[in-house]
Amino acid sequence: MAAHVEKKSLFTLNKDIPAYPFIILGLILLAIGGIAVLQVLLKGHEAVYGVTREVPWGLLIATYAYFVITSTGLAFIGGLGHAFGYEKYAKMSRRIVVMAFVILLAGFTQIGMEIGHPIRLMIYLILSPNLRAPIVWMGVFYSIELVILAIELYMVFNPDKVSHSASAVVGFFALLVGTVATSNLGYVFGSLNARPFYHGIYFSTFLVISGITAGAAMLMLIHNIVYKGRIPSDLEDSMTALGKLMGLGIGLMIFLYFWKIMSSLYTEPKGAYEAVLAMLKGPLSVNFWIGEVGLAVVLPLLIIVFTKARNMKALGFAGFIYMIGLFFTRFDFIVAGQLPPMRAGYEGSGVHTTISGLAHYSPSAGEWMIFALGWGVFLFLYFAAEKYLNLETEHH
Amino acid sequence: MSKKRYAIVLDTKKCLNCKACTVACKFENGVPVGDETYRIWVTALPLQGEYPNLHQEYQPSQCQHCENTPCASVCPTHATYKTEEGVVLVDYDKCILCKACMTACPYDARFVSEHHKAVEKCTMCYHRLGEGREPACVETCPTKVRVFGDLNDPNSKVSKLLASRGFYQLKPDRNTRPRLFYLK
Numbered sequence: 175m176a177a178h179v180e181k182k183s184l185f186t187l188n189k190d191i192p193a194y195p196f197i198i199l200g201l202i203l204l205a206i207g208g209i210a211v212l213q214v215l216l217k218g219h220e221a222v223y224g225v226t227r228e229v230p231w232g233l234l235i236a237t238y239a240y241f242v243i244t245s246t247g248l249a250f251i252g253g254l255g256h257a258f259g260y261e262k263y264a265k266m267s268r269r270i271v272v273m274a275f276v277i278l279l280a281g282f283t284q285i286g287m288e289i290g291h292p293i294r295l296m297i298y299l300i301l302s303p304n305l306r307a308p309i310v311w312m313g314v315f316y317s318i319e320l321v322i323l324a325i326e327l328y329m330v331f332n333p334d335k336v337s338h339s340a341s342a343v344v345g346f347f348a349l350l351v352g353t354v355a356t357s358n359l360g361y362v363f364g365s366l367n368a369r370p371f372y373h374g375i376y377f378s379t380f381l382v383i384s385g386i387t388a389g390a391a392m393l394m395l396i397h398n399i400v401y402k403g404r405i406p407s408d409l410e411d412s413m414t415a416l417g418k419l420m421g422l423g424i425g426l427m428i429f430l431y432f433w434k435i436m437s438s439l440y441t442e443p444k445g446a447y448e449a450v451l452a453m454l455k456g457p458l459s460v461n462f463w464i465g466e467v468g469l470a471v472v473l474p475l476l477i478i479v480f481t482k483a484r485n486m487k488a489l490g491f492a493g494f495i496y497m498i499g500l501f502f503t504r505f506d507f508i509v510a511g512q513l514p515p516m517r518a519g520y521e522g523s524g525v526h527t528t529i530s531g532l533a534h535y536s537p538s539a540g541e542w543m544i545f546a547l548g549w550g551v552f553l554f555l556y557f558a559a560e561k562y563l564n565l566e567t568e569h570h
Numbered sequence: 571m572s573k574k575r576y577a578i579v580l581d582t583k584k585c586l587n588c589k590a591c592t593v594a595c596k597f598e599n600g601v602p603v604g605d606e607t608y609r610i611w612v613t614a615l616p617l618q619g620e621y622p623n624l625h626q627e628y629q630p631s632q633c634q635h636c637e638n639t640p641c642a643s644v645c646p647t648h649a650t651y652k653t654e655e656g657v658v659l660v661d662y663d664k665c666i667l668c669k670a671c672m673t674a675c676p677y678d679a680r681f682v683s684e685h686h687k688a689v690e691k692c693t694m695c696y697h698r699l700g701e702g703r704e705p706a707c708v709e710t711c712p713t714k715v716r717v718f719g720d721l722n723d724p725n726s727k728v729s730k731l732l733a734s735r736g737f738y739q740l741k742p743d744r745n746t747r748p749r750l751f752y753l754k
């Protein structure tokens with residue numbers, strides 16, 4: 175039962191929210207992405223993308239993971255609010271659900287442009303699905319997640335038509351399916367016989383935790399943008415709670431990172447060892463130390479600890495640099511596992527390796543343009559929602 | 571009537587690195603020219619021994635037609651499948667080009683074919699087998715490095731070779747149980 179004192183209509187024009195610059199930026203990125211989409215349609219994937227026989231999965235898979243995992247992290251936080259009564263998060267539920275939905279769509283643009291035959295995928299996932307293949311379950315879980323988020327969207331914008339218990343149940347399923355989807359994404363990689371770096375339970379766990387952390391980071395960042403750094407006092411507790419959640423998430427990430435790296439160095443498992451070395455001191459080391467460790471771990475954690483998660487602007491900044499750093503985390507995760515080649519690059523082998531004996535990958539301009547497409551979708555849709563919808567959650 | 575179980579046995583010591591096999595494969599199967607588009611390859615292994623007693627071996631290879639098939643396990647649409655004779659094939663019409671199989675194959679045996687708009691690899695020249703012909707690479711090899719046949723037939727050349735000589739397989743630690751055997 176929801177009782178409202180003064181109910182604002184769903185559609186408004188929010189003059190105070192600085193959305194236009196982001197909407198315009200989103201449109202520019204959409205245009206850039208659109209050009210790449212045309213190129214791919216005209217010339218084919220192979221001509222436009224930089225992925226190779228040795229490294230078949232590149233930037234688009236990394237960006238896909240970045241977006242969809244952040245979406246499930248948001249759904250998780252939303253679920254904590256709805257299903258488990260964490261009122262501090264429930265106060266933000268409209269923004270959470272809209273953002274989770276839009277980020278998921280942004281992720282779908284990446285996988286849609288990565289897969290050679292996306293339409294065929296939908297047909298044969300129904301006609302002849304291989305139930306042993308983790309990708310099938312990835313399709314199933316993320317589709318369910320999209321539907322649940324759509325239901326949640328309806329619910330958060332029509333609170334008077336929805337009972338508390340109904341939104342609790344839906345919130346719980348958003349949390350559950352999101353967690354299953356993300357951990358299954360870890361399994362998509364873990365199931366690759368040839369790539370020992372991905373094997374085991376590590377990535378399934380790490381992706382879920384870093385995703386929830388990303389959800390908190392996005393919320394802190396976006397609230398700071400929307401309120402121009404002056405967070406309303408009734409949201410301050412929520413922001414602090416998010417900051418603490420993020421600090422906890424980063425703490426767990428350190429724990430997981432540390433043991434993953436130690437165990438890969440200790441016994442030198444073939445494939446996994448070379449992948450970890452590629453991050454620690456090989457071609458991915460700048461990404462790793464500056465992006466993953468500096469921006470996604472050390473700096474945001476220091477900010478949160480030293481401000482005790484009470485300085486709102488600092489939280490927004492921590493969220494911002496975390497999201498930049500996390501991109502490197504996702505990219506390195508995808509690429510590192512594929513750098514140890516399956517065959518040595520001897521003469522005649524057909525395998526291209528660098529002097530260090532690793533395969534090489536750097537994204538092409540076309541791949542960066544599709545990356546821009548994903549951001550375009552997110553910025554345009556999300557800030558249009560901020561501008562034209564009422565995203566302030568009404569108090570129950 | 572016993573089912574056939576096809577295999578290729580390779581006596582790499584006989585290999586000249588003439589690459590007739592790779593050319594025959596391209597020709598037979600219309601494999602596009604390109605740096606990354608090949609079904610089979612012949613690797614020059616590093617020189618061994620001390621000067622002047624040096625020697626070098628060549629290692630022809632291709633899809634191993636694994637019995638435990640990591641590429642097929644991860645294929646979401648069953649585009650990659652195994653025939654009852656154990657030949658691993660790709661149904662080009664079902665392939666969605668997700669490239670999971672490429673990342674799962676420990677032998678780097680697959681590539682994206684622009685021509686088929688699908689993932690492609692060695693088929694053991696499956697189209698020939700029904701007519702009783704051998705794969706093109708086997709037929710063409712001047713020194714008979716490559717021997718093709720049925721493991722279920724104890725009188726086949728492959729069965730006899732494997733019974734009489736020591737052999738090894740590539741990457742046994744991956745547990746794929748290849749159908750390519752290398753004679754020692």
Ligand code: SF4
Nearest residue numbers: 633634635636641675
């Ligand atoms: S060698 Fe690779 S492509 Fe061939 S059957 Fe084995 S895993 Fe599949």
Ligand code: SF4
Nearest residue numbers: 645665666668669671
């Ligand atoms: S690329 Fe094609 S053959 Fe390979 S796993 Fe995907 S659908 Fe199957």
Ligand code: SF4
Nearest residue numbers: 585586588589591711
């Ligand atoms: S045709 Fe025979 S000898 Fe020539 S490279 Fe191939 S396997 Fe070696």
